[in-house]
Amino acid sequence: MYTTVExxxxxRLARLTLNRPTSMNAMDDVMMKELADVFEELKSDTTVQVLIIQGAGRAFSAGGDIKAMLDPDSPMDIGKVMVDVSRLAKALYTLPQITMAVVHGAAAGLGFSVVLGCDIVIAEENSKLAMNFIGIGLVPDGAGHFFLKERVGVPQAKNLIWSGKVMNGSEALSKGLIDEVVAEGKAAEYGEAYAQKLLASPIASMIASKHILHTQNIAELENVLKMESEAQVAMRKTADHMEGIQAFVEKRKPVFTGK
Structure with missing residues (x-):
């Protein structure tokens, strides 16, 4: 049914695997749409109580697919893409399951937004976690602003967005961005055990608390998603963005001019 996710x-347990391992699970327009569809499907499935989200291959997700952004044959329709990105972020935040991101390798850009949108985040020590949209002249999307603010507050959110800092598991834990750090190669096993512990808990009451806490913030989330979409459409037209993606592909340092 799905081609980029499984x-x-x-x-009572569901596992969602981002499945484009040859491109480090970089998110093209198909994956963004499929993630939104999967989360919306799970919203109406109250038999599932725990959802594990993980990446196939060497990484969780390298973020948005930059090569797809540059493809002259099938240019990414940013307006359409942002509709799916907003759908996936809102559905993820309002899921009636306890969601757990199990991270190994890179979780960057939109991949990191998805991670931060989960209730529980487990990452391996040598993970590379970054809200690194700034490197290509873009703003965080997928509710990156909202999820960062929820986890660490506005001053720290600005700092992480503006710096695009790449963090390992321990650094991310010390900033309150994730919940558990495990040794290299141990995230999947730890996540499994954690999920079983949750399923052996009075999880219906946990899900009810999540619903109470999250429902208060939905209007703010919708506003953030609208503003992110508008800003991203504008940023995609800037000279700095074009320079950022060109430099990325050419593996050189970008020269930004603030335009």
Whole structure:
């Protein structure tokens, strides 16, 4: 049914795998749409109580697919893409499951937004976690502003967005961005055990608390998503963005001019 993600349900546990391993699960327009569809499907499935989100291959997700942004044959329609990105972020935040991101390798850009949108984040020590949209002259999307603010507050959110800093597991933990750090190669195993612990808890009450806490913030989330979409459409037209993606592909340092 899906070509870029894989959803498996086992009783009360579901596993969602980002599945473009050859491109480090970089998100093209198909994956963004499929993620939105999967989360919306799960919203109406109250039999599932825990959702594990993970990446196939060497990484969780390298973020938006920069090569797809540059493809002259099938240019990414940014307006259409932002509709799906907003859908996926809102559906993720309002899921009636306890969501757990299990991270190995890179979780960058939109991939990091998805991670931060989860209730529980487990990352390996040598993970590379970054809200690095700034490197290509863009703003965080997928509710990156909202999820960062929820986890660490406005001053720290600005700092992380503006610097595009790449953090390992321990650094991200010390800033309050993630919940657990595990040794290299151990995230999947730890996530499994954690999920089983949740399923052996009075999880219906946990899900009810999540619903109460999250529902208060939905209007703010919708406003952030609208503003991110408008800003991203504008930023995609800037000289700095074009220079940023060109420099990325040419593996050189970009020269930004603030335009």
């Amino acid at each position: 959803l498996k349900k086992e009783g």
